[in-house]
Amino acid sequence: MKIESLKIRNYRVLQDVSLENIPNMAVFLGMNGVGKTTFFDVFGFLHDALQWNVKVALSRRGGFREVLSRGQDGDIEFEIKFRPSENEPMITYELSICLNDDGNPAIKKEIMRFRRGQTGAPWKVLEFSFGTGVAAEGELIKYDDVKLAERSTQKLDSPDILAIKGLGQFQQFIAVSQLRRLIEDWYVSDFHIEDARGVEDAGYSERLSKTGDNLALVAKYLYENHKDVFQEIIESMQNRVPGISTVEAQETVDGRIILKFADGNFKDPFVSRYVSDGTIKMFTYLVLLKDPKKHALLCVEEPENQLYPHLLSELAEEFRLYACEGGQVFISTHSPDFLNAIEIDELYCLVKGHDGFTKIYKVSDSELIQNLYEAGDLLGQLWRQDLLIEEVSQ
Structure with a gap:
């Protein structure tokens, strides 16, 4: 889903803010305080609203009043256009x-x-207001005319519950459940180094948590279940972190799981709490990016922190590979080295205006920046020279 x-x-x-034609991998650049974290929190908010309800998501x-833009008295609004898969029709979701x-x-x-198709007005699959509305049943892509789909009236338990939550769990509302699955599968990273170092009670986890606290x-x-994937992770670690020969997740005598990193120069491996922040972070990213089941959307803030600059170009390629294999990736960064490894069509700039609100610009829309990039200038160098922010906001 994209x-x-x-x-x-x-x-x-x-x-x-409006973004169009978003690529599979999108990188968001901006100075401190312009709203990169806020932009990523939009996806966290929608995920929380689906998991609980709108009131809880706002309370968190x-x-x-705190979330509503300063000085505004309207509604908080979102519009998302997505495709469940490459060959399926466009679906538009609006929330106010x-x-x-x-x-x-x-x-x-x-x-x-x-x-359905490229012409004609979109047809409403779902329309709700204050907890009451109608939703279409069945798999709409099979209808010769979507207007023939049966629509049933439904009432939710509360006006702050998303209809896609209330109806998306029922098999007859196939189109609604597609959007529910999309949002449920968003991964908005809140990674903490110390959490990833922690020792876990023996248990079972297939996918990395938002904080990385279940890394081991x-x-x-x-x-145990994807030895080829794990071996690929180890080989990547060997190529990128000097001295690392293997990584093991071992169960201790008291029933806990710890990570041990073996350095070929030493006889005994190091427990995760004693290895560098950069080593832990690179291993965590590789575990996340090599997941056999790709997240529909992966949001990662400032991956360059704690990493040696030389590794950033390789990490950018890992993110791009993830996007090519089916998972969309959004990344925020300040790093010129990371920017040097991305393509101009993947880059957006966040700029705060004189009114205190932020706009998001696609860098390739700037003719000057496009010409400089095609002439061989690196995006990281243009960022160092303050040209990106100055030119895209003109």
């Missing part, structure tokens, strides 16, 4: 959140549109 365009209104500093961020008369947040509008368990799972 997000092709995104509109955001009244979400903190993102008062009016300080409440409706307001405050009810009782002061509690509610879903003012939730609409999902489906377009996932490594053990890959070793």
